[in-house]
Amino acid sequence: STFCAGCSHLGSYYALRLALRKHEGVHIVNGDIGCYEQGGYGLFSTNVNVNDDDSKKYPIRSPYETLDTIYVMGSGIGMAQGQAQVGYKKGKVVAVAGDSTFIHATLPAVVNAVYSKADITFIVLDNSWTCMTGHQPNPCTGVDSLGKETKALDIQKAVMSLGVEFVKEASAYNTDEAMTALSEALEFEGPSVVVLKGECQLQVQRRTKKGKTQTWVDQGLCTGCKSCVQLGCPAITFDSEKKRAGIDEISCTDCTLCMQVCPVEAIKMGGRS
Incomplete structure (x- = not known):
């Protein structure tokens, strides 16, 4: 399977690839459960030979080769903290999650990252909907489960309220802006969060009926x-x-x-x- 045409995650992963290239080492990118998990499916990927090396660097040639781990919902940021806490220093430690997963399963982990001063970068891919399971609305959408307008959750403010000192928001459809935000986050020592916003294109097309x-x-x-x-x-x-x-x-x-x-x-x- 692939991402949908024009998916905002394509821009996010492209920007992340460029940002990581600025740093030496073997980086770890931890995935999570959602449309964006296709970033670890390996389409177009190179052959990975299993070996006993402590770490092995593989180039990211497409968004489908970005993620190193995918476990269960909410596990990405937890695994990133574990890697940081055991002293992994050979590269940057990153975790990604969508807006729905952020709300459902990562808030305690964000608090713990602040509490333990984990040197990780957490990327929230905010496409405004729960797309993988049928485009249900979530607290970030701006409409409730009955389709009525409601106040949308501001992820950036929510993260700041939990004590994260470095928080940036950028457009997933502006690769330069997204790369700059990610680069700054990777340079920060301690927990950093980048919210990359870009509404699901399927929802945009349904609403605008593009010609x-x-x-x-x-x-x-x-x-x-x-x-x-x-x-x-x-x-x-x-x-x-x-x-x-x-x-x-x-x-x-x-x-x-x-x-x-x-x-x-x-x-x-x-x-x-």
Whole structure:
């Protein structure tokens, strides 16, 4: 399986990959239960040979190779704290969880991270819905279980109220902004939290009923570098004979993530003759 076209988690994992590259060592990224767990499914991944080494570094070439652990709901931040507390110093220790999992299963662990001064970075992937189980609303959505408007939980304020000193919020659909926030969090000594916000694209499409896709690839500019392919979006195609990228107009959501990662600005929005 893959992430949906235009999923905000694609932008979050891309930004995390760039942020981690700035640091030497063998980093650990602990996953959790939700759509974002596909970050550990290994699609497009390289072969992992089991061995007795204390640690082994593998490059992240796509979002599907990001996560090192997936256990049970709420376990990611707990496992990260365990790794930090036993003295892991060979790289950065990171945990991710979605907005629903954050509410359901991680609040005590956040308190404990502050209490134990765990040197970890906790990333909350806030897409405003409980998507994996059917797009149910949650306290971050802004509507209740009956569809009536209600006050949305502010994750950033909630985390600060639990004593976390470093908290940043950024857009998952702005890779530079997200990478900057993550880089600063990784530099911080002690528990740090980054909230990456980006509403589920399936919900956006249902509400806005988007018309014809506006994103396209200028074949004259595309170099076939596959930077966009490594984003992991299923709406990005690649012609292996012509060595050129393309866009699936049926599934593309015009999220702009592929435009941001293209090094030669070959991916355009609108203006196509």
